[in-house]
Amino acid sequence: MSIPPGPVAPLGDAGAQAAGRPAGVPSFEALPAMPAMPAAPVEMVVSLDGVGRRFGAVEALAGLSLEVPERSVTVLLGPNGAGKTTAIRVITGALDAHQGEVRVFGLDPAVHGEEVRRRCCVVSAKPALYDRLSGFDNLMYAAELYGLGRKERARHRIHAAAERFGIEHALDQQVGGYSTGMKTRLALARSVLHEPDLLLFDEPTSGLDPESSKAVLDMIRDMTVGGTTVVMCTHLLLEAEGLAEQVVVLEGGRDLVAGTPDELTRRFWPNAVVRLAAEDPTSLGTVADLPGVRAFEPATPERPAAVQLDDLRRVPDIVVALAARGVRLTRVEPHEPSLEDLYFAVRGRRDLADDGGRQLSRRPQEPLS
């Protein structure tokens, strides 16, 4: 039996047919259930339920549901226009939701906006600083607006925050003369002045060089050590890698899938994954009908082909079988799926769902040879 090329598809057809979908059509609900977690009450700092928000004819949020547990780092992943920024604005109450329910610290931001915003802080893609003011005055403005006053307490917090983010030496300079990296550091310093319970980062490394980006991500990581709840939006998968405790993939204003990176990885790749490359990549398609191959994902310009195996011990057999078929392999590598793989898998799955699942392929498990 040959398997037509298609993305990795760990879903069962039976469930799909039972649900009235064509065979192979994926269902996120049908993904293998995760082992039950120990029952411990987790307080949700943010809870969005079916939230919608329109801007004229544009539907920025279309039924977004999201839960952010206390003291966690949640990363909202999605392409531009997915609704990440609007989600943050709805969370702080800067924008009202047109439908659905929003709760932050158990409060409705549309009603208790001041209280919610007092406990939050947002760091935007653009640092949102006043160029004509000095760094100190920018921080003092925030300190006053967040109720710290102008006296010793505020000054102490300002200097401590500036020192923490390595910007104290430039506090007296006008922000207009700062580099982009310095502005981001100042914005981060401003975000912690009033010791918020919820930090919201909206693409905080936008416009930064790789070195500065890494420094900023390290700072954000440090900020989470104290137990602050963090929500970070990004379309840069590398940013989320190693930082996210929970990932929510957004597209078209909706949450496609949510969970911890490990959970999601296991849901999407329940089997061992091996990357393959060959002198003639098209010849790799023959791997699909070999015993133990659960699914096959052909090579794309961005990434090599991948096969899901029921057991990694199949690899020598696969190599031998492919060689016997005249496939000249150049790379065989067990693969630990990254957040980037997950992101593209989720989005690819959605594309397939939209496509009626015609591209999907799947094989039943076969015994080891």
Place this chain on the structure above:
Amino acid sequence: MNLARVRIVARTELRQLLQAKDFWIPMALLGGIFFVIIPTVLLLIITHVGNVGAVKQIADTLKVLPRPAQQSIPAASPAGRTSYALAVYLLAPIAVVVPLTISTAVGASTIVGERERGTGEFLAHCPAEATEIYFGKLLASLVPGYMTTILGFGAYSLIVNLIVGPKVGGWFFPTTNWWILMGYVVPPFLAITLSVVLRLSARVKSTAAAQQASGLVTLPMIGIAYAQATGSLFGAKTLGLVIGTIAWAVAVLALWRGMRSVNRARLLGVADGI
């Protein structure tokens, strides 16, 4: 409404303005031209050229002024009477043009500027209420224009008394009507104009558009304010108080309506129509 936060917003706005020399130097020059240079030149010419034919002719035309105004002009030489009338009645527009121009220039960019700089995002997410931000911005727009006017008015008073005073028997300025004009009539007109300007600033897409639109809107306001200011000077003292009271009532209504124009969606630049 938390007045402390209104003050914080206004103070920060004013601090930024002080840093912008390219803005306040031309504005200070504007005040200087209207309150110091033009009156000085005009009054010096009239008081120093003597009782020539032209001055006598101007003195004769003072008969067209309303009777209360004519009666208040002291008996003096034609040059003295002309310079007195010029100082007290005919230079009234300076008290209106300067504050309206300066405050309009500040107010036009105050909200759209937050959007353009991206700082609207910070304000939209901060605990301050939109009303507090609005009044902070209003105060910050009002203060530079009014302060320039008060300082200019002080300088103008000095100039008038030094140049015209000796011709009419001593220092006489400001007159009661001028006190009413500066303290009671000009502020509400300033508030009315700013309420319109801030609404425009909240609704337009760019600072340039805000400046253009504000210019168009404030021009008739300057005309109206000038007419009322002149009327309040020419009429009896009670007329100035009546005009001022009506202007205050209109100002309160305009500010109340203007207050609703600033909201978080507009600070973020995502409101419908922006």
